[in-house]
Amino acid sequence: MIRTLYIDINNELKTGESPAEMTTEPRLLWVDISEPTIQENLLLSQFFHFHPLSIEDAVSVRQRPKFKEYDDYLFYVFHAIDLTTMKPEEIDVFINDTLIVTYHKEHSEEVDRAWNSVVHENDPSKISSSEIMFRTLDAVVDNYFPFVYELEDKVFSFEDRHSVDITTEALIDETFDLREDLLLIRRTVLPMKDLVYRLLEGKIMTLSKKQKIYLHHINDHLIKQAEMIESSREMTADIRDNYISLNSFKMNNIMKILTIYSIIFMPLTLLAGIYGMNFDYMPELHWKYGYFSVWIIMLVISFGMVAFFKKRNWF
The missing domain is CATH 3.30.460.20 (CorA soluble domain-like)
Known part of the structure; x- marks a missing residue:
């Protein structure tokens, strides 16, 4: 058309x-x-x-x-x-x-x-070709704001996620999707910012005082958008790192608990292995209270190790 x-x-x-x-x-x-x-x-x-x-x-x-x-x-x-x-x-x-x-x-x-x-x-006497171009450029730059504000709102919404039942994996996926959108707008805003700066410095065309004021206005908007984008990228990087650290912390706790339980059962397994050997001549094998004695020893060992770990604040 x-x-x-x-x-x-x-x-x-x-x-x-x-x-x-x-x-x-x-x-x-x-x-x-x-x-x-x-x-x-x-x-x-x-x-x-x-x-x-x-x-x-x-x-x-x-x-x-x-x-x-x-x-x-x-x-x-x-x-x-x-x-x-x-x-x-x-x-x-x-x-x-x-x-x-x-x-x-x-x-x-x-x-x-x-x-x-x-x-x-x-x-209409005020209209020139450069005036039309600047009005178009101003409209282009102003139309970045809804996208930038929307992404910034999404970043800030992560602060309220502690009250939402959502998995860490889902949050990480959302964070990476958000960073992808931020990268997309960054690839647009920064080259446009460079272009407007070169216009403003008079390296492309000679500008009147009125045109320089207009370009300063556009350049200020681009600077604000670039700062908002970089701030959002830093926040998403912090969010990503925090959730990865949280996930690692939870995994370490799980491994610590499993390790403690394994250590508790190691001496019990040793006793069960010893008395499970099929030798004819073994001490206490035919002793009347041997079974109960072994149980008492195993319980003492277990509760003793649990008490020791509790005292050391290992869990």
Whole structure:
């Protein structure tokens, strides 16, 4: 699907479905290509004449957030997050002073938000290609917050698990699933943070004072999100280590108890083995009180060892 927004030299804003519908030379042209067909992909080369490498980056291969500078335009790659599938969605931007093309293979709420803000702008003379790109970028970054907050809430919910009947194995599984989600969002937020920082430092494009304020706002959000993600990762690492330690502690206690019982029964087994031998001439073998005496000795040994272990606080 293609939709077109253009502002003429009189700062009148108009929309359409195709850039070919323009009746006058625009001051600014914005073409949004969403869920494109093969025919619509051809516009990038045949109508806009973009460099084949940037077209390949946009159409063929999923890229990390980045930028490239070409002769007459800049090419950016942004990553949005789909809150239903938790997967990154690529938004490609081709931009110069009079043109901006946004290209995305999936429907983008972030581009819709930027589009609506421009369409309902009271003063179209304030709109520039860089302003549209920054509004899109701001919408992309703001849409990370629900995902980051949701993961942070899940991390904090582990504090209440002591009152829930759940096994350690289940908790460990949940922790690793949570760390996987945190790694996913981290792979998106950190490269975007690096890209915005490079924009802010003026290493990509010259910025006005107003644009720098806007980028500082976006960069602050990314810094906050990155800190929340790192804090959540540290907490999940602590949770994982704590539950592994707890599991090891429980296993050690079990092994200690089993070892104590084994030690208690070792001398009893020795006595039973001795008097179970089939020799004709054995002391006390035909003694009238031999059976009861052996039982008394075995009980004394058992209770004596239990008392000794209790005194040493071994269990």
